Amino acid sequence: MKNILFLLLPFLWIGSVVGQDSTQLTLNNIFNEYQFYPKSVRGIQSLKDGEHYCKMSKKGLEEYSYKTGEKTRLIIDNETLKVDDSTVLNYSSYRFGPQENLVLLTTETEAIYRHSRKSSYFIYNTQNQNLTPLSPNGKQRLASFSPDARYIAFVRENNIFITQLKDMTETQITFDGEFESIINGTTDWVYEEEFAFTRAFYWSPKGDYIAYYRFDESKVKEFWLTKYGSLYPEHDKYKYPKAGEDNSLVSIHSYNINTKKIINMNIGDETDIYIPRIKWTKENNQLAILWMNRLQNNLKILIADPASGDSQEIYNEENKYYIDITDNLHFVANKKDQNKGFILTSEQDGFNHIYFYNMQGQLIKQLSNGNWDVDNIIGFDEDQEKIYYSAAKSKPYNREIICTTLKGKEKVIEDTEGWNKVKFSANFKYYTSTWSNANTPPIYTLKTIKGKTIEVLQDNQALKDKVADYNFQRKVFFNITTSENVELSCWKILPPNFDESKKYAVLFTNYGGPGSQTVTNSWGYRDPWNQLLAQNDIIVVSVDNRGTGFKGEEFKKMTYQELGKYETIDQIEAAKYFESLPFVDPNRIAVFGWSYGGYMSTLCMTKGADHFNTGIAVAPVTNWRYYDNIYTERYMRKPQDNADGYDDNSPINHVEKLKGNFLLIHGMADDNVHPQNTYDLISALVAADKQFELMVYPNSNHGIYTGRNTTINLYTKMTNFLLKHLKQK
Numbered sequence: 001m002k003n004i005l006f007l008l009l010p011f012l013w014i015g016s017v018v019g020q021d022s023t024q025l026t027l028n029n030i031f032n033e034y035q036f037y038p039k040s041v042r043g044i045q046s047l048k049d050g051e052h053y054c055k056m057s058k059k060g061l062e063e064y065s066y067k068t069g070e071k072t073r074l075i076i077d078n079e080t081l082k083v084d085d086s087t088v089l090n091y092s093s094y095r096f097g098p099q100e101n102l103v104l105l106t107t108e109t110e111a112i113y114r115h116s117r118k119s120s121y122f123i124y125n126t127q128n129q130n131l132t133p134l135s136p137n138g139k140q141r142l143a144s145f146s147p148d149a150r151y152i153a154f155v156r157e158n159n160i161f162i163t164q165l166k167d168m169t170e171t172q173i174t175f176d177g178e179f180e181s182i183i184n185g186t187t188d189w190v191y192e193e194e195f196a197f198t199r200a201f202y203w204s205p206k207g208d209y210i211a212y213y214r215f216d217e218s219k220v221k222e223f224w225l226t227k228y229g230s231l232y233p234e235h236d237k238y239k240y241p242k243a244g245e246d247n248s249l250v251s252i253h254s255y256n257i258n259t260k261k262i263i264n265m266n267i268g269d270e271t272d273i274y275i276p277r278i279k280w281t282k283e284n285n286q287l288a289i290l291w292m293n294r295l296q297n298n299l300k301i302l303i304a305d306p307a308s309g310d311s312q313e314i315y316n317e318e319n320k321y322y323i324d325i326t327d328n329l330h331f332v333a334n335k336k337d338q339n340k341g342f343i344l345t346s347e348q349d350g351f352n353h354i355y356f357y358n359m360q361g362q363l364i365k366q367l368s369n370g371n372w373d374v375d376n377i378i379g380f381d382e383d384q385e386k387i388y389y390s391a392a393k394s395k396p397y398n399r400e401i402i403c404t405t406l407k408g409k410e411k412v413i414e415d416t417e418g419w420n421k422v423k424f425s426a427n428f429k430y431y432t433s434t435w436s437n438a439n440t441p442p443i444y445t446l447k448t449i450k451g452k453t454i455e456v457l458q459d460n461q462a463l464k465d466k467v468a469d470y471n472f473q474r475k476v477f478f479n480i481t482t483s484e485n486v487e488l489s490c491w492k493i494l495p496p497n498f499d500e501s502k503k504y505a506v507l508f509t510n511y512g513g514p515g516s517q518t519v520t521n522s523w524g525y526r527d528p529w530n531q532l533l534a535q536n537d538i539i540v541v542s543v544d545n546r547g548t549g550f551k552g553e554e555f556k557k558m559t560y561q562e563l564g565k566y567e568t569i570d571q572i573e574a575a576k577y578f579e580s581l582p583f584v585d586p587n588r589i590a591v592f593g594w595s596y597g598g599y600m601s602t603l604c605m606t607k608g609a610d611h612f613n614t615g616i617a618v619a620p621v622t623n624w625r626y627y628d629n630i631y632t633e634r635y636m637r638k639p640q641d642n643a644d645g646y647d648d649n650s651p652i653n654h655v656e657k658l659k660g661n662f663l664l665i666h667g668m669a670d671d672n673v674h675p676q677n678t679y680d681l682i683s684a685l686v687a688a689d690k691q692f693e694l695m696v697y698p699n700s701n702h703g704i705y706t707g708r709n710t711t712i713n714l715y716t717k718m719t720n721f722l723l724k725h726l727k728q729k
Contacts, residue, residue, distance in 0.1 A: 042056075069446055211265075240671075277329065327376075373392050438491065445457060622678065661725045665694075667706070697710060
């Protein structure tokens with residue numbers, strides 16, 4: 001009977017959350033009914049004329065006028081889009097060809113890893129309404145039109161193919177691709193995860209060359225994951241280079257469409273390196289190759305000739321910490337379409353700013369300045385030579401949209417307090433604006449470049465009304481100054497009917513990793529859950545510790561070679577601040593985190609055990625020796641060269657300090673933060689004779705959503721655990 005009652009306890013706890021009020025927040029209406037997910041405007045693509053855009057609807061692919069916001073035509077009618085006489089094609093995304101008479105449709109998509117997919121592609125001809133499969137020989141990856149619209153290139157089984165659209169003949173251009181050995185035209189696991197790209201082939205401006213990556217991962221060690229559900233569980237293995245271990249050998253090649261010759265690009269004799277990006281310049285015979293050393297503190301730009309493979313260095317940046325890789329590199333052409341320079345972002349003056357160089361690598365002008373960080377270059381208007389970028393200019397947790405010329409003349413495009421994002425038309429005369437703040441769901445608006453509103457595409461008014469009906473409390477921003485005189489950005493959500501004469505529990509919800517932010521003035525996807533906890537008399541807070549982004553390079557890179565040390569100090573200082581408040585119960589302070597946040601919550605529960613009595617760690621890194629080398633070595637160097645940095649702040653080495661209530665959760669098919677992290681933490685906790693709770697999800701990856709009811713089961717588990725230990729007895 002005890003066992004039965006124990007198993008029922010979580011559901012008794014959740015009953016106290018659900019209640020009978022029709023406007024009572026529940027886990028069911030958050031995670032099963034998705035009542036608090038904002039509506040979005042997706043799939044908008046500008047056409048080449050810049051005066052029209054397309055978006056997907058239930059009817060099909062529709063064209064609209066930027067100027068009026070009105071629909072102008074139905075490009076694809078879904079009812080007539082049939083593979084045969086009876087089967088209607090169900091497509092998930094689309095891409096126009098260069099002349100916009102052909103549309104590439106993506107169907108039957110299967111996940112490979114977290115960001116990679118394979119699909120069946122179809123080509124739709126808007127003039128004769130013909131629908132043609134790209135290839136009958138198996139699913140394809142990363143299909144891409146050539147600039148002259150003669151070909152589509154794609155990857156299948158680690159080789160590159162091209163289909164000639166005139167007669168749909170298929171040609172294989174690489175032949176050495178082999179599973180777990182040689183990869184052509186796409187990336188290995190660690191490049192996909194940490195350098196954030198999967199398409200690793202690129203057409204030259206005139207379409208007569210394809211530049212591509214080749215990975216030799218034959219010496220990279222394998223990691224095995226087990227999938228359950230059959231009599232004998234299946235094992236998935238893949239190449240995963242952990243900190244200090246061998247990487248793939250990477251080379252860059254060009255394929256000449258006309259001569260069918262493959263040429264190796266000269267990237268130097270050193271092989272223990274990274275090539276985090278390649279990019280064609282404005283000229284057909286100049287390929288930019290970004291070269292980076294293993295420690296990721298030296299970035300070079302090489303310009304290679306695709307016909308000969310010869311290369312020369314035009315840019316060389318060194319940093320005493322590390323250099324982040326972005327997509328902010330853009331080449332600038334003169335009126336004859338010849339290269340005259342390039343723009344990129346760099347932290348060389350202590351903040352992330354935009355710089356303009358000539359093709360000899362000489363600085364022409366720094367285009368943004370100040371004690372604030374540029375986030376991303378959003379677009380470059382080549383005709384007007386204007387750069388559009390987002391920045392945390394007013395406050396670290398806001399985003400503004402700013403335009404600057406190559407001469408440094410600046411103009412604000414969007415600066416409404418909160419989080420601004422934009423997407424421009426091809427001619428930069430119009431844009432779609434997405435704005436939200438911490439207390440307002442996203443609003444999508446179509447505007448002219450002068451800021452005039454053409455149409456509100458989605459205002460999420462129904463959700464705004466709903467959160468008011470459900471008594472959502474305002475998220476309030478504030479700062480904490482630590483004993484080391486460090487200013488930390490924070491937000492808090494107070495319970496409804498907050499009473500300073502009462503004593504409340506506090507939950508810290510954090511991530512804390514390098515360059516990240518959880519303190520942002522934007523609508524948060526996890527906020528409904530935070531509001532549910534607040535309605536159960538828990539003050540929910542988040543604190544961006546040292547190591548997080550958008551306060552300059554020194555604040556972000558303070559944690560170099562010592563991940564976990566200063567982050568934990570800052571979270572403990574924040575806990576001390578709340579302990580000092582008269583309305584906080586110092587014996588009921590909790591911490592929750594996922595991934596890097598799980599690493600942080602585990603450190604807070606061990607190194608900060610005197611201040612945190614309850615903690616949840618989901619998919620935590622528990623020893624940086626177990627994580628991939630690109631991410632880990634960027635911040636920690638190799639474990640062979642920084643053993644103390646790896647060991648001093650590994651939670652596994654501090655388990656004896658644990659004295660609170662600790663819940664450990666992991667997906668057993670997590671290909672990113674391996675379950676090994678949790679298993680070894682369990683062994684250490686058991687060896688230290690520490691009690692804790694554990695929940696594992698078979699076949700779930702890092703996001704823990706695989707299988708029926710997984711998400712609500714996870715959040716029910718976590719909610720019950722927090723209410724059990726934080727609710728006033």
